[in-house]
Amino acid sequence: MSSMLVLGGTSWLGGHIASAAVGRGHDVTCLARGESGDAPHGVTFVRADRAQPHAYDAVTGRPWELVIDVARQPGHVRSAIDALGATSSHWTFVSTGSVYADQSGPLTEDSPLLEPLDGDTGEPEQYGEAKVACEQLVRRLPHHLVVRAGLIGGPGDRSDRLGYYVSRFALAGAEPVLVPDVAEQPMQVVDVRDLADWIVGAAEAGMTGVMHGVGEPTTVGDLLQLSAEAAAFTGRQVAAGEDWLHAHDVEEWMGPRSLPLWLPASHHGMGLMDDSLAPSHGMIRRPLVQTLLDVLVDEQARGLDRERRAGLGRPDEIALLALLRP
Missing domain, CATH: 3.40.50.720 (NAD(P)-binding Rossmann-like Domain)
Known part of the structure; x- marks a missing residue:
């Protein structure tokens, strides 16, 4: 000890x-x-x-x-x-x-x-x-x-980023959900529990130098699909372009009135961090879908319609969706 x-x-x-x-x-x-x-x-x-x-x-x-x-x-x-x-x-x-x-x-x-x-x-x-x-x-x-x-996710996330979509899909059910039109944007999410356990293990082993602590490479589109499946969502994902979202005062990444995880091209590298060193030095990463399922349980306990630090309120989202209808 x-x-x-x-x-x-x-x-x-x-x-x-x-x-x-x-x-x-x-x-x-x-x-x-x-x-x-x-x-x-x-x-x-x-x-x-x-x-x-x-x-x-x-x-x-x-x-x-x-x-x-x-x-x-x-x-x-x-x-x-x-x-x-x-x-x-x-x-x-x-x-x-x-x-x-x-x-x-x-x-x-x-x-x-x-x-x-x-x-x-x-x-x-x-x-x-x-x-x-x-x-x-x-x-x-x-x-x-x-x-x-890199981006850290998991139950109890105080930034409200990763939990936004899985909780919104669960809240919406069969109704449409607004998403950013950035399906191919690279993304990496590491579960907070996996990162913490690896950090302690790396310290125990006396590892030195610099290493990335990041999740496996994926895309925003794949993450949204996994979130929808975890939430048993049967509605439609309505994708809005970046220019349209900016014109309607919707922000990137995090914070109030944002669509979380959407990043400008100048920051796509946050989803392209080399992840080879940490797994070769003992990091074990659970499947992203398992993280999302655990996040959904946490979101349900905290309230799917609660006021969030990141994302859109559901009434605001519905108003934006109405503006997108042809």
Whole structure:
């Protein structure tokens, strides 16, 4: 049993990482503000704000065999390394595919990166640049692993992206559903549970370097079809072109009044991330349809007609569909 410190652990992915580590027999401590939720059962929870000077006082003074950090702000990573880097045997940092400078085409772990953020705190639109700066700090450590995650899906997803279509198909039943006309757009989705379990296993094995943590390659069209089948949808998918959607103030990817997972051509590389390294180093990925079935159960429990962080409200969608009728 190893001593593991999860910097985070109350957010979605961080919580799954902590739970996976407990399940694999580790002595897990989570340090976080605790504003994203409760720490998983079986961990020691230390409440601390990483923006404050003495945030790590309760976890210093002991060696940590494994540290896993999911931070997005360079200042948080810098302060953690200053406090804990010298006494930690292995450090894993969870980064993102958004670090790449050109996201329009296929991406490998060696593809050029954005310029790093100059400063300790980035705005949401500087997410990629901030993660690059975080990576640079971690890569100064002698034993580190950087995991660049792609789109993460699964039960409990707080972004509401992957669950939008399977829940909308279930809600609509036999009625039409509006979808973006991007069936051939590349897409990859990794189940949060598979990603978390692999991250813990990779840390256990002392893996180092940079690896993508992504799902198997597919397309938006195939994902929509699997979602429709999972939801037993018998209606019609009504595809609207990108120009039409923009003209009617429907956004890409995520957020309010969006059609999730639709990406502009400049970002198609987010579905073209080389996925060869992680499976060759132990990642096991469940079938996407199983993830979607589990997501549907979670969506039904939370309410198919609830207000969402991503997607269209059903009345708004019906109004848009009416405008598309010949």
